[in-house]
Amino acid sequence: MNPHSLNTPRLQNFPLKNQSNFFLKIGYVFKQPELLQEALTHRSFGYPHNERLEFLGDSALNCAVSALLFKQFPLLPEGNLSRLRANLVNQHALFELASVLRLGDLIRLGEGERKSGGHYRPSILANTLEALIGAIYLEGGFLEVENFVNNLYKPLLQNLDLETLGKDPKTMLQEYLQSRKAALPEYTVIATSGEAHRQKFKVECVIPKLNIRTIGEGTSRRRAEQDAAKQAYELIIHS
Known part of the structure; x- marks a missing residue:
């Protein structure tokens, strides 16, 4: 018997x-x-919801990503592996993967x-992805979690730049400018559009000394800033 069913009442088949x-x-x-249904149920909907599965999935995800990076990058030291893993399992990364x-x-x-x-809320989507991983672990075991995680992260690892070790564009741009004693970029919101829960932001990044704009x-100010910073950084390194 599945031990999960001992503590959770059986639910009706999920009409997915x-x-x-x-x-x-x-x-x-x-x-x-019923296990998939629980993984996709937010606590605002009722009980059983996915918070316990989220707790389990968080640990399984960290272990699976650690194993994946350990095998993928045999020469990378522990500190770099830890920073890379943190960047791959944070809320922003999980939100993007859940959106895919x-x-x-x-x-x-x-x-x-x-x-x-x-x-569309990043925290809810990220938590749901962790809950889904927890459900896969309960039913299929860790090997199935590894298969799922490996397939999920494969596109990210293919385009990974190890020199940046997962640093976000704003950080890379800031470090580059600081290393050359240049003033930091200025970010300004120049436009917003859309409904409250699905707003889109436009942010301008200006580096006067380098004549870059x-x-x-x-979908958030932070993401718009990161997008602008990425463009600015690429202009600098390719100039």
Whole structure:
């Protein structure tokens, strides 16, 4: 008997649209639909919700990513591996990965969270991805978690620049300018659009000394700043 079922009442089969497509996308087929349903249920919807699975998935994810990096980069020292792992499992990274899987379309939310745009909230999407990993671990074991994580992170690792070790564009730009004793860039929000829960921001990044001006876009001010900083950094290193 699955030990998870001892503490959790059995739920009705989860009416997931395009179920086979979702299973194909994640590379795993759930045999217990109630476990998948719990993983995709936010606490605002009711009980059982996904917080316990999130707790489990967080640990399984960290272990799987650690093993992946250990095998992928045999010459990388421990400190660099730790920083790289932290960058790959933070909320922003998990939100981006959850968005690729379109988990926002599947999460069950209470009415209040749904109306306030919870389907697109980074914290909710990141936590749901961890809960999904926890559910895979409970049903399929750690080997299935490793398979899922390896496939999920493969595109990120293919485009990884080890010289930056996962540093975000704003940090790289700042370190570059500081190393040359140049003034730090100035970031200014120049436009916002969209509804409150799905706003888009435009941010201008200006580096007067280098005569650089870029405009970044994103669903938050932070992301727009990162986009602008990335463009500015690429202009500098390719000039």
